[in-house]
Amino acid sequence: MSNITSRSDFGIQFSSRLVARRKECQLSQERLADMIGVQRETISKYEQGRTIPDLLFLINASKALTCSYEYLLGESEYVKPQYKDIEEMLGLSKKSIVTLEQLTMVLRSNFVGRPDLIDTINKLIESTGYNEHYRKDNATIASTGRVFSPGLLNMINDYLLYDTDSASFSIQNMMRGKQITRNVEVNADTVSNILLLDINKFLVDLREDDEYKIRRSERRTEHNQYQKRVRKEKHKGDNK
Secondary structure: OOOOOOHHHHHHHHHHHHHHHHHHOOOOHHHHHHHHOOOHHHHHHHHOOOOOOOHHHHHHHHHHOOOOHHHHHOOOOOOOHHHHHHHHHHOOOHHHHHHHHHHHHHHHHHOOOOOOHHHHHHHHHHHOOOOOOOOOOHHHHHHHOOOOOOOHHHHHHHHHOOOOOOOOOOHHHHOOOOOOOOOOOOOHHHOOHHHHHHHHHHHHHHHHHHHHHHHHHHHHHHHHHHHHHHHHHHHHHHHO
8 A cells, every 4th residue: 555645645646547557458548538528638637646536537537447446546556456355365466366367368269259357267266166175186186077176276376386497396296285375476487388278178168158058048038039929829819
């Protein structure tokens, strides 16, 4: 959390965050102004620290820039409010969560369209039974048919500890009897190709499951509409 001691400090903190986040979102001042419903000059004044934002602007700006207003104010290091919830739930560091987002983005070609990345992480958590205790034994692996189930993110965190340059450890050794390490700082270079392939497969499974649910819902809707038409025709016939 920042240490804002004056109105001037507040203006500097807010303006720098506003500029940085706007550029991260690849928005021009004009485009951001249109999204919020203000003049471009207003955005320029905020970014120069010449004007202190009111509450309405903060709310609209945070929505347009998909970030928390606490982040814009310099009161939080979390761009998205969900980051803190995920970190507290999983024990993953912010950097680890961002890495998982980046990995999901790389693999998004396996999806129809582009899913919300945070929702995808939530889905990984829910679909793999995060609260179940992970038993690192062959029986679990054999019974599930998938090495990373249950507790996929727990094991991703384990894998992120794996040093690909070290010959003294193997992936198998990392998976045997090792306690989950919390708040691990990672980067994408430490993630093995095997992990990426398994995440890829899991995300494809999620996509196919979603597509199946959509198709099933569409078929159910079509069936209901057909039944309504049949009942309507029958009703007409009865009235003749």
